[in-house]
Amino acid sequence: MSNFNIGRRNVIKTIAAGTSALAFPSIVRSQELQLRAVSAWTQGTAFSREFERFVERVNETGKGVIQINYLGGGAQIMNVFDMGQAIKNGVFDILNTNSGYYSNLMPESASIKLQRVTFDELKKNGGYDFMNQIMNAKMNSHWLGRGKGTIPFHIYFNKNVENFNKPDLTGLRLRISPNYRAFFSALGATLVQTQGSEIYTAMERGVVDGFGWPIQGVDELGLFPVTKKRVDPGFYTAPNEILVNLNRWKSLSNEQRAVLQEAADWVETWLDATEAKTNEAAKAKQTEAGIQAIQLNEADSKIFLDTAYASGWAEIEKMAPQNAAKLRELMS
Numbered sequence: 049m050s051n052f053n054i055g056r057r058n059v060i061k062t063i064a065a066g067t068s069a070l071a072f073p074s075i076v077r078s079q080e081l082q083l084r085a086v087s088a089w090t091q092g093t094a095f096s097r098e099f100e101r102f103v104e105r106v107n108e109t110g111k112g113v114i115q116i117n118y119l120g121g122g123a124q125i126m127n128v129f130d131m132g133q134a135i136k137n138g139v140f141d142i143l144n145t146n147s148g149y150y151s152n153l154m155p156e157s158a159s160i161k162l163q164r165v166t167f168d169e170l171k172k173n174g175g176y177d178f179m180n181q182i183m184n185a186k187m188n189s190h191w192l193g194r195g196k197g198t199i200p201f202h203i204y205f206n207k208n209v210e211n212f213n214k215p216d217l218t219g220l221r222l223r224i225s226p227n228y229r230a231f232f233s234a235l236g237a238t239l240v241q242t243q244g245s246e247i248y249t250a251m252e253r254g255v256v257d258g259f260g261w262p263i264q265g266v267d268e269l270g271l272f273p274v275t276k277k278r279v280d281p282g283f284y285t286a287p288n289e290i291l292v293n294l295n296r297w298k299s300l301s302n303e304q305r306a307v308l309q310e311a312a313d314w315v316e317t318w319l320d321a322t323e324a325k326t327n328e329a330a331k332a333k334q335t336e337a338g339i340q341a342i343q344l345n346e347a348d349s350k351i352f353l354d355t356a357y358a359s360g361w362a363e364i365e366k367m368a369p370q371n372a373a374k375l376r377e378l379m380s
Contacts, residue, residue: 081114081304083296085142087121087195088128088149094265094326095288096121098319099144099195102290102311110307114300116142123245136188141296144195147287148227154186155367159375160287161201161227162360167194167316175378182371189291193312197323200282201228204266204339205258206251207276212342215352223247223259227284230363231356232260244269251275262286264330272337280343283356 085103089095103116119125119140126134132150135143147157156179163170170176180191205212209220218236225241232239240256250256251274259271263282266275290312297305335341344352365372 080112081300083114083116083141084119085116085144086119086125086131086140087144088131088146089144090122090124090268091118091120093122093268094262095146095196095286096144098197098315098322099288099290102193102195102315105311105314106307109310110304114304114307123243128243132187135291135293138188138293138295141293142192143189143291145289145291146225146227147289148225150187151226151367154182155364156182156186156371156375157287157289158226158360158367159364159372159379160289161284162357162364162376163285163287163379165379170378173378175375178374178378183291184294187291188294190294190297192290192292192308193315194288194319195290195315196286196288197319199262199264199286199323199327201260201262201284201286202282203232203258203260203279204271204275205277205279206254206256206274208254209257209277212277212279213344213348215344215348215355220257221255223250223256225260227287228260228356230359231283234355234359247271248274263327266330267333267337272334272339275334275337275339277340277342278334280341281349281353283353284360 087096087099091100100118103118106114106116121144122128125131128145128149129152131143131145132153134140135145136153147154147160151158160179165173165175167176176191183189183191203217203222216236217232220237221240222232222237223242224232224237224239225244229239229241240250242250244261247256247259247261248270251259251271261269261271266272292308300308331341361372361376364375368375
């Protein structure tokens with residue numbers, strides 16, 4: 049796979065050159081089309097690895113037809129909250145991202161994390177097509193597939209939090225992303241929104257008492273030294289979508305589209321089984337690092353999860369009232 053270790057300045061030059069090329073397709077387009085792709089997460093980390101396997105699959109099966117130039121991910125590209133606008137505008141062709149990072153442009157995307165049916169069921173019941181129609185209209189993007197499988201979010205605490213045994217975050221400052229903003233607020237937390245790269249400093253300095261993050265990737269952020277407890281059960285499913293700029297998607301030949309779709313479908317054949325093993329390995333690694341699991345009892349776990357989904361859907365009903373009811377029916 050080419051250009052994985054490209055610097056930020058070169059990334060910008062490469063993207064700019066590719067954007068210019070779109071203006072003169074008759075001059076620069078060759079038989080084998082090259083698409084530019086980025087990820088919201090740093091290369092090789094938990095939320096980019098499966099996407100990188102997708103890229104490798106395309107580049108293996110699409111020789112002579114279509115190739116992906118993976119420019120990398122994370123802060124070396126741009127602020128993750130700006131990537132949604134960038135894929136909408138065609139700054140690059142393919143984006144591996146989390147719907148929480150572009151829900152300001154498409155509030156309906158916040159429902160993906162609340163999905164309680166399988167991805168296969170979502171395709172069969174029309175939910176995928178319905179969401180894709182909204183993505184077409186609001187994101188100028190085509191939802192090609194998933195970049196991750198079923199991975200729950202958790203709440204993590206630093207050493208200052210003791211005796212947590214109830215679903216109540218009153219008096220605690222929690223780092224949030226838009227994915228669990230409504231939930232943590234419903235539990236009484238004081239909210240602090242930061243990028244993932246800023247969590248360590250916020251925890252170390254006591255700016256926050258804890259943070260939300262999926263079961264995977266806590267170690268990759270270097271957070272083990274400042275993380276002492278994890279709340280179980282997990283909640284939601286960490287969303288991770290592979291988006292293709294809609295103008296680019298429409299410009300592809302049927303053969304080129306087929307290569308991309310086959311690679312996305314191939315990911316689906318092994319994704320969830322792989323994630324289940326990785327989730328368990330991540331828990332074991334946290335335990336080995338001294339992170340204590342706080343298991344809420346059955347009654348409190350029910351309150352915890354009921355609050356999570358009720359607050360999540362209430363937020364969507366407020367942000368996207370015209371589509372909320374249908375999305376809830378399809379996702380649940």
